[in-house]
Amino acid sequence: MAAAEASEPEVADAYLVASAQQGYIDAYELLVQRHSAMAYRVALRLTGNHHDAQDVAQEALIAAWENLPKFRADSSFSTWLYQIVTRRALNKVSRGRDVSLVELLPEDVADPAQEPAQRAERNLAVDAVTDALSVLPFSQRVVIVLHHFERLSYAEVASVTGSTEPAVRSHLFRARRALGTTLQEWR
Amino acid sequence: MSGPVNDPAPDSYSAGPLLSAATLACGADVDLLLEQVADGHARDQDVHQQECVHCQAAIGELDGLWGPIVELAASPVPTPPGLAAAVTRRIRALARDIWYTLEATDIGVIQIASRIVATLARDSARTVPGVRVALGRSTRDDLGALIERATFGHRHPHAAVGVLGRTAVVDLAVAVSYGPPVHDVAREVQRRVITTLREQVGLQNVAVNVTVDNVLDDEDD
Numbered sequence: 001m002a003a004a005e006a007s008e009p010e011v012a013d014a015y016l017v018a019s020a021q022q023g024y025i026d027a028y029e030l031l032v033q034r035h036s037a038m039a040y041r042v043a044l045r046l047t048g049n050h051h052d053a054q055d056v057a058q059e060a061l062i063a064a065w066e067n068l069p070k071f072r073a074d075s076s077f078s079t080w081l082y083q084i085v086t087r088r089a090l091n092k093v094s095r096g097r098d099v100s101l102v103e104l105l106p107e108d109v110a111d112p113a114q115e116p117a118q119r120a121e122r123n124l125a126v127d128a129v130t131d132a133l134s135v136l137p138f139s140q141r142v143v144i145v146l147h148h149f150e151r152l153s154y155a156e157v158a159s160v161t162g163s164t165e166p167a168v169r170s171h172l173f174r175a176r177r178a179l180g181t182t183l184q185e186w187r
Numbered sequence: 188m189s190g191p192v193n194d195p196a197p198d199s200y201s202a203g204p205l206l207s208a209a210t211l212a213c214g215a216d217v218d219l220l221l222e223q224v225a226d227g228h229a230r231d232q233d234v235h236q237q238e239c240v241h242c243q244a245a246i247g248e249l250d251g252l253w254g255p256i257v258e259l260a261a262s263p264v265p266t267p268p269g270l271a272a273a274v275t276r277r278i279r280a281l282a283r284d285i286w287y288t289l290e291a292t293d294i295g296v297i298q299i300a301s302r303i304v305a306t307l308a309r310d311s312a313r314t315v316p317g318v319r320v321a322l323g324r325s326t327r328d329d330l331g332a333l334i335e336r337a338t339f340g341h342r343h344p345h346a347a348v349g350v351l352g353r354t355a356v357v358d359l360a361v362a363v364s365y366g367p368p369v370h371d372v373a374r375e376v377q378r379r380v381i382t383t384l385r386e387q388v389g390l391q392n393v394a395v396n397v398t399v400d401n402v403l404d405d406e407d408d
Contacts, residue, residue: 029275036271041264054267061274129259148225149260173218176225180252181206 013077021068028068032061035078038150039085045145046089048134056092060085075159082146082160090138132182140175143168205248211241224249227257299388308357308395311383312376317367319403321359321376355384356394362401373397 013034019027036057043056064071064084071080133141146157147168154165154172161168208217213235220242223229229250236242312321357380363372377395384390
């Protein structure tokens with residue numbers, strides 16, 4: 001059963017979006033399954049903690065459903081979702097913690113397959129980058145996360161942030177220097 | 188940029204001063220070098236870089252500095268196991284009262300998508316002589332507010348309609364032709380929409396709020 005399902009060709013996001021816009025919730029559920037990992041990952045990089053990341057990802061996926069009638073296919077669903085996640089993360093970071101939101105997850109979602117010693121060593125370097133990211137201004141963090149972590153092109157980052165390619169590149173120049181300088185100071 | 192500069196390079200560049208400099212001694216732009224390294228092209232060097240001690244030292248330093256960032260970016264981020272399910276639950280709860288009107292009969296349940304109600308109402312309004320355009324708008328009266336809460340403000344784009352059980356509130360914004368009495372046209376819209384929804388959908392309590400917000404001349408198409 002699972003093997004047969006895995007061999008089925010995946011339908012395009014655009015088809016699922018069009019179906020969801022006509023009220024087929026099943027179609028939107030498939031979109032949620034496809035994109036929730038991305039929503040959470042980006043939210044985690046932008047907010048810096050698991051609790052806020054869960055809130056942001058959950059709010060963004062529900063907001064996307066509520067605003068689906070307004071979505072026009074001039075950008076991809078994923079680009080649109082990046083926009084929503086980014087805006088929600090900015091709201092979260094600027095407002096501080098909203099304790100009324102449901103918290104789903106335990107604090108630590110570490111990979112249990114990793115050996116503790118190996119995990120501790122790796123976490124030192126990784127934590128340093130995470131901390132360095134968290135002290136960057138939000139506008140610089142966004143371009144670093146979208147371009148260097150999510151591998152979006154300058155054009156895609158510009159589309160998500162409502163900016164231009166030259167502006168994105170210029171932001172990236174400053175952000176890389178700032179991130180590099182912070183890391184260097186902590187080395 | 189000029190050719191390679193063969194002045195003795197420092198034993199190694201320190202990243203701190205390097206990151207506060209605009210250019211290297213050879214004239215190479217530090218921002219461009221960092222972009223090259225950060226985009227994973229440290230080894231895709233041009234002729235100048237291959238022969239320039241300054242560029243070689245700087246690229247090596249920047250590559251080492253950027254390494255942990257690459258490592259973090261490549262690390263998998265486990266998604267909270269309950270996330271997709273929580274979103275799905277919320278959406279199903281939002282949608283349950285939005286899309287269907289319920290009628291329980293002794294041989295089963297009838298469900299009709301509220302967008303069908305909306306489309307029927309809008310199309311019915313458009314058959315009234317003197318109506319040029321009929322559009323949905325959100326409801327604000329008491330019954331409307333009740334349904335607004337039940338439907339969480341979620342409206343189908345084609346027309347505003349709230350359906351709860353066999354009760355429906357439909358808001359229509361209507362543009363009429365110049366000439367016929369506006370009041371008569373609006374009353375006829377209410378009468379036809381109510382008749383249509385009672386006969387075709389089986390709704391018992393139907394309220395139709397009509398807002399005439401435009402009067403168009405014949406040439407205003």
